[in-house]
Amino acid sequence: MSNFGFTDLALVNPYEVAFREARSAVGAAALLRNAVEYPTLADAVADCSLVVGTTALGHRELKHSLRRIEYGGRLLRKHLASERAALLFGSEKFGLANEDLSFCHWLMRIPTRDEHQSMNLGQAVAICLFELMRNPKEAARKPAAIRKAKVKDLDLMTERLLEILAHSGYFEEPSSASTTEKVRRLIRRMDLNSHDADVWLGMLRQIRWKLDAPR
Amino acid sequence: MSNFGFTDLALVNPYEVAFREARSAVGAAALLRNAVEYPTLADAVADCSLVVGTTALGHRELKHSLRRIEYGGRLLRKHLASERAALLFGSEKFGLANEDLSFCHWLMRIPTRDEHQSMNLGQAVAICLFELMRNPKEAARKPAAIRKAKVKDLDLMTERLLEILAHSGYFEEPSSASTTEKVRRLIRRMDLNSHDADVWLGMLRQIRWKLDAPR
Numbered sequence: 001m002s003n004f005g006f007t008d009l010a011l012v013n014p015y016e017v018a019f020r021e022a023r024s025a026v027g028a029a030a031l032l033r034n035a036v037e038y039p040t041l042a043d044a045v046a047d048c049s050l051v052v053g054t055t056a057l058g059h060r061e062l063k064h065s066l067r068r069i070e071y072g073g074r075l076l077r078k079h080l081a082s083e084r085a086a087l088l089f090g091s092e093k094f095g096l097a098n099e100d101l102s103f104c105h106w107l108m109r110i111p112t113r114d115e116h117q118s119m120n121l122g123q124a125v126a127i128c129l130f131e132l133m134r135n136p137k138e139a140a141r142k143p144a145a146i147r148k149a150k151v152k153d154l155d156l157m158t159e160r161l162l163e164i165l166a167h168s169g170y171f172e173e174p175s176s177a178s179t180t181e182k183v184r185r186l187i188r189r190m191d192l193n194s195h196d197a198d199v200w201l202g203m204l205r206q207i208r209w210k211l212d213a214p215r
Numbered sequence: 216m217s218n219f220g221f222t223d224l225a226l227v228n229p230y231e232v233a234f235r236e237a238r239s240a241v242g243a244a245a246l247l248r249n250a251v252e253y254p255t256l257a258d259a260v261a262d263c264s265l266v267v268g269t270t271a272l273g274h275r276e277l278k279h280s281l282r283r284i285e286y287g288g289r290l291l292r293k294h295l296a297s298e299r300a301a302l303l304f305g306s307e308k309f310g311l312a313n314e315d316l317s318f319c320h321w322l323m324r325i326p327t328r329d330e331h332q333s334m335n336l337g338q339a340v341a342i343c344l345f346e347l348m349r350n351p352k353e354a355a356r357k358p359a360a361i362r363k364a365k366v367k368d369l370d371l372m373t374e375r376l377l378e379i380l381a382h383s384g385y386f387e388e389p390s391s392a393s394t395t396e397k398v399r400r401l402i403r404r405m406d407l408n409s410h411d412a413d414v415w416l417g418m419l420r421q422i423r424w425k426l427d428a429p430r
Contacts, residue, residue, distance in 0.1 A: 123340075
């Protein structure tokens with residue numbers, strides 16, 4: 001909750017031991033200190049204009065609209081832009097009881113493998129809250145441009161590597177056109193940025209110097 | 216991992232106590248039994264053609280491309296369609312060391328509040344793996360059509376409610392046109408499905424019967 005900026009934790013009949021342990025969670029002390037305990041679920045959600053329950057698909061004969069988190073999350077986000085909503089989680093072991101579900105406007109589920117639907121409570125909460133903060137536009141956003149190496153640097157690298165290879169006896173001097181082209185393509189496939197091309201040029205310069213040096 | 220269908224857990228220098236506790240995780244016994252421990256990170260990722268590290272933004276002077284999970288997740292999904300990739304998580308307390316990061320092709324982060332960037336390890340893993348299984352198309356998908364109540368049932372409800380209200384002295388009989396319209400709009404705003412309209416009709420019928428019954 002604290003990671004994603006949600007501040008209002010409401011508890012109904014919490015399992016005291018686990019709750020007190022959680023109070024030590026790094027960085028979330030204020031949130032846990034301000035958590036409010038309510039005598040009933042009705043009291044906890046009274047101020048909200050939308051109540052969404054969470055459930056693992058299965059067992060229960062569901063009397064509610066059940067929405068996948070991708071779609072349900074969108075509806076919740078829209079609601080939260082102007083009004084309060086409650087997102088309900090049951091106990092890790094039993095989930096929400098039918099009575100709890102009757103307070104919900106609709107239900108939301110995280111799609112999981114059929115063979116393993118029951119989720120860890122903290123992980124389910126984290127996924128639901130991240131979904132609400134997630135920015136779909138970021139998925140399409142181009143990453144910040146990294147300055148690519150200029151062709152003149154790639155050509156310099158090609159030239160130096162060819163000299164070193166010839167000097168080392170990797171092929172005969174002078175190198176054939178096909179060898180030159182092979183190395184030129186090899187260098188281009190490295191897809192270097194400008195900084196890394198500089199590093200490579202420095203390394204190649206040093207190797208050539210060592211090869212040329214008198215023994 | 217088990218919830219979202221990921222099977223290959225590789226461990227490097229695991230903290231024995233925590234790892235043994237985790238073996239009891241409900242439903243994930245097989246996954247944990249098959250977890251492989253490697254002497255070094257290099258060994259653990261040797262078979263992969265893409266290694267992505269995870270990090271909380273901040274502290275470290277990053278020498279890597281750092282991608283938000285919405286974008287990075289898309290790249291990872293694409294890679295996983297045909298090849299193996301490793302998703303790296305560091306210890307909960309210290310994250311990945313600079314040496315670990317040097318084995319990564321790029322880094323991924325979950326956007327969090329600036330004031331609280333450090334995440335619980337299990338929750339971070341759950342969010343990353345859910346992002347890989349998440350179906351963006353589901354966000355736009357219309358929910359399964361729920362059969363809406365037919366107008367004839369809404370009109371029957373309107374009529375019965377008007378009778379009951381008149382009978383109860385809520386307004387004088389015969390009801391004015393404006394009262395009728397008010398109730399008609401009220402009923403429509405209930406946005407009833409076909410099943411719930413039947414339930415309402417039954418309840419209204421019973422109330423009218425009780426009102427008409429001799430005392």
